[in-house]
Amino acid sequence: MSRATVQPFPPTPGSNVNFGAEVSNVDIDNLRDGDFDVIRDALFTHQVLVIKNQGHVSARAQYEITKAFDPEAVGRYGHGKTIDAKRSVLHPDLKTIPHQPQVQVIGNGFVKEYEGLKNIHLKHPHHRSFHATVIPDQDDLVATRFYRWHIDAALYGLAPPVATTLMAVRVPGGRHQTVRYDDGSGDEKIVPLGTTAFVSGYSMYDNLSPEDQEFARTTRVEYAPHPYIWMSQAKSRSDGLGLVSEGKELALSDLPPVEWDKVQILPLCWTNPVTGKLALQVHPAAIRKLHLQDGSVLEDLEQVRDRIHRLQRPGIAPDLVYAHDWEEGDFVIFHNRGLLHSVVGAFAEDEVRIFRQCNIAGSKLPTGPQHVLA
Numbered sequence: 001m002s003r004a005t006v007q008p009f010p011p012t013p014g015s016n017v018n019f020g021a022e023v024s025n026v027d028i029d030n031l032r033d034g035d036f037d038v039i040r041d042a043l044f045t046h047q048v049l050v051i052k053n054q055g056h057v058s059a060r061a062q063y064e065i066t067k068a069f070d071p072e073a074v075g076r077y078g079h080g081k082t083i084d085a086k087r088s089v090l091h092p093d094l095k096t097i098p099h100q101p102q103v104q105v106i107g108n109g110f111v112k113e114y115e116g117l118k119n120i121h122l123k124h125p126h127h128r129s130f131h132a133t134v135i136p137d138q139d140d141l142v143a144t145r146f147y148r149w150h151i152d153a154a155l156y157g158l159a160p161p162v163a164t165t166l167m168a169v170r171v172p173g174g175r176h177q178t179v180r181y182d183d184g185s186g187d188e189k190i191v192p193l194g195t196t197a198f199v200s201g202y203s204m205y206d207n208l209s210p211e212d213q214e215f216a217r218t219t220r221v222e223y224a225p226h227p228y229i230w231m232s233q234a235k236s237r238s239d240g241l242g243l244v245s246e247g248k249e250l251a252l253s254d255l256p257p258v259e260w261d262k263v264q265i266l267p268l269c270w271t272n273p274v275t276g277k278l279a280l281q282v283h284p285a286a287i288r289k290l291h292l293q294d295g296s297v298l299e300d301l302e303q304v305r306d307r308i309h310r311l312q313r314p315g316i317a318p319d320l321v322y323a324h325d326w327e328e329g330d331f332v333i334f335h336n337r338g339l340l341h342s343v344v345g346a347f348a349e350d351e352v353r354i355f356r357q358c359n360i361a362g363s364k365l366p367t368g369p370q371h372v373l374a
């Protein structure tokens, strides 16, 4: 019998975050009958679950619970083998565990041995490598950016994973940093060092005007083929929410051969399988075209990006961001089809951090409002 309890995050002064919960009285390595049903229901209700003191959990158990959210999935890592492509923007950030290849090691610094990986150099992504403008060097340890707001998804061939799990093995602690949006809004947010930031696709949709909601319900987005190679020369906006348009995307002729049946055209809004609510779910860096309700296709990349950014930007306002304060042993499960998330922060070289990440390519594409699917 399950003894799991689910406690929604308590309200925090100045925050309007309306998602997230802590799950207690479970051991991911030894789930009791009924535990997973509680966790599954909680995930689709609260979108982010934090389970403390799980540092002992095996990579196998992490894989198994991640896959359990999509039992029909075949069990491939969410990006398949595409992260092996040296030109992919994801390539430097992930090290695959040899005995459990759906689970990746991420983090910062030099690690002599972990999970069969030896003498690995982990590198926490730094906005300097991806943003069009950067925070001056002298502010680098006190100020930071949202690196890249995203959904964990290949967006080419493989369906987006339902859930991602993150386990904090080693966490350098103590400091805080200020996230600067640097977009003229004056927005800033103080966050714990190396936080993972989450925003709700449901709030993003709910807070739109009725006209924008109608647009979001009736429009589909076409993602670039091989999106992480296609974008590899392009740079991000300062808020981490999509790219600036400087014509740096790779030409189709410079990509690996494109199989056009793998290109994904997805609804802007994805339906929650338990609550039925709509989340505005768009990976802003990978978008290429918009398919509008009247059948026309918006192909001007700068206009496509501007339209999507206008819809998404209110949803990353400082009061809507949940910035998880990692402790060693934290096991976080998040609903990858209802949230956007971002790496945050800049570590010093000697600040060693080790995390394990797992997600599984979905068995089906996400569904949106019925009339868009015709």
Ligand SMILES: [Fe+2]
Pocket: 150, 151, 152, 341
């Ligand atoms: Fe991610």
